[in-house]
Amino acid sequence: MNKTLGLFIGCFLLPVAAAITVLKFDLAPTSTTNYGRFLEQEVVLPIKSDDKMWSIVLNLPEHCEESCEVQRKNAEQLKVALGKHSQKVSVVLFDHEIAFSVLQSKQSTLAPAAFYLVDKHGLVVLEYLYQPNPESNRLVLKGLLKDMKKLLNYARSK
Template sequence: MIQRPLGIFIVCCLIPLALAYTAIKLEWLPEHTTNHGQFLQSELRIPHFQASDDTLWTIAINAPDSCKSQCDAQFEALKNLYVALGKHQKDVALAVLNRTTEEFSLNNYLNYGLDAKLRPASLYLVDHRGLIVLQYQYFNDEEKNRIEHKGLLKDLKKLLKYARSS
């Protein structure tokens, strides 16, 4: 009589394990993800990154000095993205990567140098420890950029929602 509950318990544990093993072996994994940005190929951290205590995420733009018109367009888009965050602005900081000259107003931006090869004028989501998580590349087509920026907003709002629930 005691054997039957033990047998049911073992079967209930083995069936999910067998299904998971089968799914992995037969490559039944999803082909896409829900994020709109691209994950970086390798882990990349910003050295000496300093986020304030209430900042959860940072939007960084890679703006080397050689990037002029593209970066100027991205700076304008970044200002609009920041406004679009609305009540979430307090949780998000803005940063500039690889800019040595200050031709523009850096009033809201933190400035960091980075040795890694990053695409000029691309936007990056950085967590509160300085880990670059997602990349949103710059396109010469304005419509593609608008779609990329909407994706960044969706990803960021989803990440902020998850941060609040944990």
Template sequence: MMMKNKPMWLFLLCCAVPLLLAYTVLSLNWLPQSATNSGKFVEGEITISDWQQSPDVLWTIALNAPANCQNPCERQLNDLVNIHTALGKNQLRVNLAVFGREFKSGNAVSYPNQQNLEPGNLYLIDHRGLVVLEYPPSLDVQENRMRHKGMLKDLKKLLNYARSS
């Protein structure tokens, strides 16, 4: 009689053990909190109105630089062109945008101030105008450089994903 029920018990055990393990991991918060992106995902869905890009441009690096933002915005403005240059062959697929002030540099576009974006932050915006990732400025020059490297890494991943799809 015991041999007759053995397959059923094995089947139930094979179903119950993974469910118990999953429940334990979720209830004790054992899931890793790390992510592969360097930027912070923007809370909610923020879309830029009147967003227009050429069809071959997939992403835009944007700086929110209203008139009342002085030091952090000036530093970020200076770094914006360098970040774009560091993209190398991917420069044609990425635009630059500045919110809140006029900015003339190559393929940079100026837009009106965006009240719902933090002043001085850099943002990655997709071709439809959806703000995806946010990169706050740092007072430390070395830390700022590391954040910009992280942005370049994120952007290159996103461009590779777009190419493969």
């Protein structure tokens, strides 16, 4: 066998062997850099994007009182905290009137008083659950802002 053919076969077999090793011995990295939680099932919300790249959606079901009021105030603060990115992101309140008229079953799959990152096609990407402790909830919202800025910077680099 000549040198070129051996090098060609080696360049093919080495990555395949490495991939099989990683999969067989479960050596894939398990940590992530996002602060939100990925949803386990696909949920598409009927959100109008208005030429916005992303939406931050607050789920406000019918039987949600104190936690929803706290999150409603946080949603107003998120609009301000987005700063220069507020032109690219919309903050949407997904309440029971909208859900009843559109798709109530989808709202029931979402956690009450939780924030969701939604792309311009309505696909829910990340979930940020409400924390009753104010300090923990502040950290969750801070993580949401970090994830949003990371997504916007990534989209800008394309």
